Amino acid sequence: MARPSKFSTDEILDVACGLLLDDGPAALTVSAVARNLGAPSGSIYHRFNSRDLLIAMMWLRAVEHFHQHIEPIFDTTETYSDVVRISCGVVTWAREFPLHAQVLLLHSASALLHDGWPDEVIERNQAQLQRLQVMQNKLCKRVGAKTAAQKRRLGFAIMDIPYAAVRLPLSRGEAPSKDSEQLVADAVTGVLAALTKENT
Amino acid sequence: MARPSKFSTDEILDVACGLLLDDGPAALTVSAVARNLGAPSGSIYHRFNSRDLLIAMMWLRAVEHFHQHIEPIFDTTETYSDVVRISCGVVTWAREFPLHAQVLLLHSASALLHDGWPDEVIERNQAQLQRLQVMQNKLCKRVGAKTAAQKRRLGFAIMDIPYAAVRLPLSRGEAPSKDSEQLVADAVTGVLAALTKENT
DNA sequence: ATAGTTTTAGAGACTACTCTCTAAAACCAA
DNA sequence: TTGGTTTTAGAGAGTAGTCTCTAAAACTAT
Incomplete structure (x- = not known):
């Protein structure tokens, strides 16, 4: 039985949306998403292979x-x-x-x-x-x-x-x-x- | 009498426009402008104090x-x-x-x-x-x-x-x-x- | 030739990002 | 307890961008 997630996919995408809207496209980085969510970047990359995949999913x-x-x-x-x-x-x-x-x-x-x-x-x-x-x-x-x-x-x-x-x-x-x-x-x-x- | 410019301001801004339109906002960097223009980045920074100033002037x-x-x-x-x-x-x-x-x-x-x-x-x-x-x-x-x-x-x-x-x-x-x-x-x-x- | 001025040229310090990797945590099943 | 699976955690390698700095080039005037 797997370890449960601390962060849902929607939470991650919501934070990404917030960053895009508040600070613009250049602020939309995996580092920033991780920082704002309080998650380690390894967790984000575990879920989304790349920054572009995260963006694409949000879109x-x-x-x-x-x-x-x-x-x-x-x-x-x-x-x-x-x-x-x-x-x-x-x-x-x-x-x-x-x-x-x-x-x-x-x-x-x-x-x-x-x-x-x-x-x-x-x-x-x-x-x-x-x-x-x-x-x-x-x-x-x-x-x-x-x-x-x-x-x-x-x-x-x-x-x-x-x-x-x-x-x-x-x-x-x-x-x-x-x-x-x-x-x-x-x-x-x-x-x-x-x-x-x-x-x- | 000053050394003449090799690159005009409009040329620099035109290249910036081209990059924005062909490759998107993330491609709009001073490095890329310099590379595409065949100018050293020092020259661009001599003209525009910052990347944002170059963008602002283009706008x-x-x-x-x-x-x-x-x-x-x-x-x-x-x-x-x-x-x-x-x-x-x-x-x-x-x-x-x-x-x-x-x-x-x-x-x-x-x-x-x-x-x-x-x-x-x-x-x-x-x-x-x-x-x-x-x-x-x-x-x-x-x-x-x-x-x-x-x-x-x-x-x-x-x-x-x-x-x-x-x-x-x-x-x-x-x-x-x-x-x-x-x-x-x-x-x-x-x-x-x-x-x-x-x-x- | 020297002086003055502006511009080019390019090395390099610094920073932040992307992404990989290793290890441990957190859960249930046997 | 061990095993299996998924997820978190965070260090760090590598890269590209931003920008500063030093030096030289390119021009005219004296």
């Missing part, structure tokens, strides 16, 4: 959380006029889960990883990229987006605009303002106006 | 370039329906000056600087923050934005939306798609619809 945790949250909204969206539900869902997710949102929306994985995606998580990462792609493809089919321009417009509405609304508050460690969902809805309405016209 | 160069470009558009915008000119001007600037745009729009200064803004450039940075604030305040006055909500909406239209439209192509080293200005215009139209109604 994937946020991505998976986001996808889990947003997927049901995607899957129940049938028309262009419903798309705004997804857009606002992104904002609401960022509001409710700022830690994950700060990781996912304020930094790119490639900027955080020093040597790219570690082998251990390549498939897991691919799976999430695929998962989002499938969500988007199915949505395009359901709402009737066929051309590249229509798809681009849809992607702008779903991901880029909500991102625009939350990035500054997130970077200040604040919640998005109360009217953020309405702002996003208005922008999305403007962007999709052309497409809903095409569909009528 | 400010991009900010000042952007402000120089966007200020005339700000200053000639009088009505809500003209605001879209600013929004599209941001996209066009990013399209024409990708190097500066990549620095300014894909990374936050705080994420790049290890120890915050160096004393040498605090005032210069403050001046640019002030400059933007003045532009925005004057615009609010001219178009008639009075409440915090109106101002928020205006800021969303001017900065956040264009930014969202260019960040992914920029991060891939690509130009924004040809329809980006139209996408932004539609989103901004949606966002400002409420304000133009209030004004009539």
